[in-house]
Amino acid sequence: MAKYMLLLYDNRANWTDISPDEMQKAIQKYKAWGDKLKKLGIYVSSHKLADDAGKVLRGRGPARVTDGPYSETKEVLGGYFMIEAPTYDDAVGHSRDCPHLEYGGTIELRQIDPMVGSA
Amino acid sequence: MMHVTEREATQTIDVSDACLMVDHLFRSRAGQMVAYLTRLLGPEHLDLAEEVTQEALLKALQHWPYSGIPQNPAGWLFRVARNAALDAVRHRTLAGEKSTELAVEHFRNADASSANDELEDQLRDDELRMVLMCCHPTLPQDARVALSLKTVGGFSVREIARAFLADEATIAQRLVRAKRQIRESRIRFELPAGEELVARMDSALEVVYLMFNEGYAAQSGEDLVRQDLCGEALRLGRLLATSSVGTPQAHALVALMAFQAARLPARVDAAGELVLLENQDRGEWDARLIALGFDHFTQCAEGTELTSYHVQAAIAATHARAQEGRATDWKLILELYDQLIELSPSPVVELNRAVVVAKVHGPEAALAALRPLEGNRSLRNYYLLPAVQGQLLLEIGDKPGASESFRQALERPCSEPEQRFLQRKLAECSRM
Numbered sequence: 001m002a003k004y005m006l007l008l009y010d011n012r013a014n015w016t017d018i019s020p021d022e023m024q025k026a027i028q029k030y031k032a033w034g035d036k037l038k039k040l041g042i043y044v045s046s047h048k049l050a051d052d053a054g055k056v057l058r059g060r061g062p063a064r065v066t067d068g069p070y071s072e073t074k075e076v077l078g079g080y081f082m083i084e085a086p087t088y089d090d091a092v093g094h095s096r097d098c099p100h101l102e103y104g105g106t107i108e109l110r111q112i113d114p115m116v117g118s119a
Numbered sequence: 120m121m122h123v124t125e126r127e128a129t130q131t132i133d134v135s136d137a138c139l140m141v142d143h144l145f146r147s148r149a150g151q152m153v154a155y156l157t158r159l160l161g162p163e164h165l166d167l168a169e170e171v172t173q174e175a176l177l178k179a180l181q182h183w184p185y186s187g188i189p190q191n192p193a194g195w196l197f198r199v200a201r202n203a204a205l206d207a208v209r210h211r212t213l214a215g216e217k218s219t220e221l222a223v224e225h226f227r228n229a230d231a232s233s234a235n236d237e238l239e240d241q242l243r244d245d246e247l248r249m250v251l252m253c254c255h256p257t258l259p260q261d262a263r264v265a266l267s268l269k270t271v272g273g274f275s276v277r278e279i280a281r282a283f284l285a286d287e288a289t290i291a292q293r294l295v296r297a298k299r300q301i302r303e304s305r306i307r308f309e310l311p312a313g314e315e316l317v318a319r320m321d322s323a324l325e326v327v328y329l330m331f332n333e334g335y336a337a338q339s340g341e342d343l344v345r346q347d348l349c350g351e352a353l354r355l356g357r358l359l360a361t362s363s364v365g366t367p368q369a370h371a372l373v374a375l376m377a378f379q380a381a382r383l384p385a386r387v388d389a390a391g392e393l394v395l396l397e398n399q400d401r402g403e404w405d406a407r408l409i410a411l412g413f414d415h416f417t418q419c420a421e422g423t424e425l426t427s428y429h430v431q432a433a434i435a436a437t438h439a440r441a442q443e444g445r446a447t448d449w450k451l452i453l454e455l456y457d458q459l460i461e462l463s464p465s466p467v468v469e470l471n472r473a474v475v476v477a478k479v480h481g482p483e484a485a486l487a488a489l490r491p492l493e494g495n496r497s498l499r500n501y502y503l504l505p506a507v508q509g510q511l512l513l514e515i516g517d518k519p520g521a522s523e524s525f526r527q528a529l530e531r532p533c534s535e536p537e538q539r540f541l542q543r544k545l546a547e548c549s550r551m
Contacts, residue, residue, distance in 0.1 A: 010181075015177060015180065017275065017276075017277065018177075018180075018275070019146075019274065019275030019277065019278050020145035020146045020149040020173075020176055020273045020275070021143060021145060021146045021273070021274075021278070023145055023176050023177070024146070026180055027179065027180055027184065027188070030183065031183070031184070031187070034184065034187070046184075046185040046186075047185055047186075048181060048184075048185040048186060051181075078181060079185045080185075081185070100184075
């Protein structure tokens with residue numbers, strides 16, 4: 001089984017003018033989706049990334065540290081899920097019904113590269 | 120010290136929510152958070168209270184999908200909102216804003232005083248003050264309703280607009296004006312007393328009743344948020360009735376709403392067709408709401424004053440007591456309608472009374488009772504007057520008269536299930 005990383009990008013504009021009731025419903029959908037992954041035994045981990053602690057380090061020699069790319073782009077990387085799946089297509093299948101998509105977010109799906117030479 | 124405070128606050132709230140996400144948890148907790156923060160910040164910072172509450176809910180939305188729902192969701196939300204509010208007032212105080220200095224002080228005192236297990240009571244009290252503030256008689260009535268739903272009910276502007284079939288911009292503007300008026304008239308966030316309390320309570324009950332009726336008028340298939348109005352009205356009514364300033368009148372209103380809400384599931388049949396009260400399957404009435412209704416109905420009898428809420432509740436209770444439609448005590452209901460007409464006369468009440476007259480004295484007497492209403496201007500667009508007349512004419516065998524009445528009823532505004540009901544009646548007239 002390979003591991004896959006689901007990078008969840010948010011578009012903050014989608015969450016303006018959302019009512020408490022709608023937020024609760026959204027959370028319940030995410031929870032149901034996460035529970036499904038756990039029930040299938042393919043959930044590995046998930047984390048929310050901090051909103052404002054991001055910097056970008058660049059350059060050879062002494063690195064230049066600048067603010068993250070977040071401020072300029074509409075979509076920000078909000079957090080990630082790691083799951084296990086036999087093939088990339090299976091991982092796509094599990095991501096397809098993530099409520100993140102319904103709410104206008106984007107998911108970047110990447111396979112964790114298995115170490116070369118391992119069985 | 121502060122950690123102890125928070126942990127204890129957490130424990131008190133935990134009881135009601137456990138680790139489940141109960142229906143409308145965010146909505147009702149949002150109302151409590153806004154009320155709690157408004158007490159600490161002062162009513163002039165109502166906007167800030169709403170802002171940080173929304174922020175806290177958004178934080179939950181951003182975190183919980185990854186971390187899971189915390190053991191105590193409400194405690195988590197309160198902590199985040201409280202910290203955000205404190206940050207905001209510190210920031211504003213640093214920037215030289217005078218009105219926030221006091222708020223920082225309030226937050227500090229709140230730390231000390233909420234270290235007991237009376238937090239849940241305090242929150243109820245905050246909510247009560249909030250309702251009474253939103254229902255200040257100097258605010259226009261539609262503003263009172265909108266403001267109550269927004270701040271206490273946790274409804275969004277869009278939801279309020281949908282619920283009242285109104286325009287979003289209109290509602291938003293109504294709220295802005297109301298908040299400005301609260302600031303300018305320096306309406307305070309405290310429990311009024313004496314005459315002032317009576318006036319505020321009357322106004323609050325009116326708002327609750329209006330909210331309920333608006334939701335009750337919602338048709339099946341319509342936006343669910345309209346039906347949510349009934350639930351919120353019932354919740355607010357109970358908050359008022361069971362509070363330290365609760366009155367028999369408030370209990371009467373809760374009883375009335377509970378009895379009526381209990382009948383909602385039986386109002387239409389499986390095919391979406393209208394079912395009249397006497398033909399409703401009483402097994403479909405919500406037994407829990409009926410029990411709640413009787414509980415409050417008993418308590419409403421404790422005062423000396425007889426209000427129209429009392430009489431309306433008594434009518435609803437009489438229906439609820441009948442095991443089946445045929446067993447209804449129509450004579451008692453007629454007496455109650457006579458009382459209701461004395462207390463608050465209106466053509467609609469007269470019309471309803473006439474239906475009961477038919478049950479007790481027959482259709483001829485009822486038709487006679489309706490005759491004076493025929494030219495009434497306020498009933499001009501009310502389909503129920505000709506509809507009831509049609510039914511009575513049908514009962515005395517006057518089919519041409521009945522069909523004319525049903526035709527008139529169909530020309531007046533009514534919902535689709537109501538129209539189909541009238542069409543069926545009309546068809547009945549042409550048979551045999």
